[in-house]
Amino acid sequence: MEFSAIVAAAGSGSRSGGPKQWRDLGGRPVLAWSVGALLDAGAAEVVVVVPPGEVKRAEQALADLSGWTAVEGGADRAASVRAGMAALTRHDLPLLVHDAARPLLDRPVIERLLEALADNDAALPALPVPDTLKRAEGARVVSTESREALHRAQTPQAFRPGALQSAYALWEAVEPPTDEARVAEVAGLSVALVPGDPRLMKLTYPEDFAVAEALIAPSSRRRTRIGQGYDVHAFGPGDTVWLCGVAIPHTQTLVGHSDADAGLHALTDALLGALGEGDIGDHFPPSDPQWKGAASDRFLLHAVEMLRARGGEIVNADVTLICERPKVGPHRLAMRQRLAALLGAPLDAVSVKATTSERLGFTGREEGLAAMAVVSIEI
The missing domain is CATH 3.30.1330.50 (2-C-methyl-D-erythritol 2,4-cyclodiphosphate synthase)
Structure with missing residues (x-):
């Protein structure tokens, strides 16, 4: 099934020590892994949202790929995703919104998301929370929280044609959403969970890059x-x-x-x-x-x-x-x-x-x- 995609790559990467979308991972920029995975899975178009003034840098990072366009993002995630939606040309297709900082995207995750849209307005990959959860004040534990029914949300997040645009039109919260599924929830859309992928980790801290390099090493051995x-x-x-x-x-x-x-x-x-x-x-x-x-x-x-x-x-x-x-x-x-x-x-x-x-x-x-x-x- 064809789909359109937006890759959110407009962040500053402050916790990882700098803009992580441009950093090298396995011999290619992090951004190229995310965009390439979407194109390989059948994306009809991919809009890459980058920081202001960084379109040329995106062109360099994605020079070996085709089928994408780059636009400048806004002050927060919501503004950036809206800029990406404004640049889309295929509004008749399902839309996937993905974080550039999740480079190890695999086709089966995308297939599960698109299948879930048959019965839902939106879908996201997620993993159950396996660890015991502690609430703390400073360095002191004050309670233990139930992890039952809790999941770790991942991207890409998928939406029926026009669903995310309509949901954002209704968004009036003061705080920007942390992901697009939140916008869909507030708009009253049905949002499904599909099994995520442990490899679909988000590169947040400097040490995450070492983990990602170890994960891609076996898969990068081509024959x-x-x-x-x-x-x-x-x-x-x-x-x-x-x-x-x-x-x-x-x-x-x-x-x-x-x-x-x-x-x-x-x-x-x-x-x-x-x-x-x-x-x-x-x-x-x-x-x-x-x-x-x-x-x-x-x-x-x-x-x-x-x-x-x-x-x-x-x-x-x-x-x-x-x-x-x-x-x-x-x-x-x-x-x-x-x-x-x-x-x-x-x-x-x-x-x-x-x-x-x-x-x-x-x-x-x-x-x-x-x-x-x-x-x-x-x-």
Whole structure:
């Protein structure tokens, strides 16, 4: 399900020794962890609310991400969140409001929140309070409080389309709210609790960063995986051949259920293989008429989306085309550019080569064309 999101990053971070949204965590700014998690989970847009004069700094911190905008916040959280809502363009979607200082956000938390909106106006992740609670005056305990039914609220907090805007319009309290769920409660909206995540800790004090670094260490160990693909198509009557997403004029065409782009088919199979997700026929059966004549870039984009959903990225891709004709050389750069665009990879990470079979076999007799592909990913 699509959603819009606001990331509250306008605080001064006085208790942590300075603005924590810009501090490094695991090799990237804290803010980039929070924004990246929302984008990876399917956010249609993310509005980042930063301190006045810090928009450029946000652009630097989020330079490797897209799909976000930054606006300046106000004097308190309420003013900042209102500024974020004013910058939204998709008011027809559920809204998530998240603290930049909670960088270890995981997709399952977001999914639980969105599911809870089916029956509630708002939802927040929370954890039961496990510790005994003591009330004190100075350093002296004066009573022990019941922890029954008490929870530690976390973010992101989710709201049905327009619900938070309406709730803030009714907010008249003197003190600013500590979170958006409080605004919804006062407005009489139904607010659900969903299971939170202990890793979704808020970076408040300097020592919290050491804990967060320890938590991300196992998850930051990425693995390189390699997949290979192979495809063959016969020649038939026609005047155009599709190879690696590029139309090449020719005296024949390639015959297949889709557009018979052997280069894209081989690369799609290579990527699916690296992911351990079967082959192209499992996802796009040739027996299904909806794929008849389909552009093969749809198949590759499907595999790329599966990779992105798992937090992976392309390291490099190498395609070899085996044919006597058409000549690939004049079209090689266009092919590389098209594959780089489809894969979301830099041009120097994509290679397209061509060879012949020295007039041997079906390719040598120009009865058909073959393609091989190898792709490496980090995941």
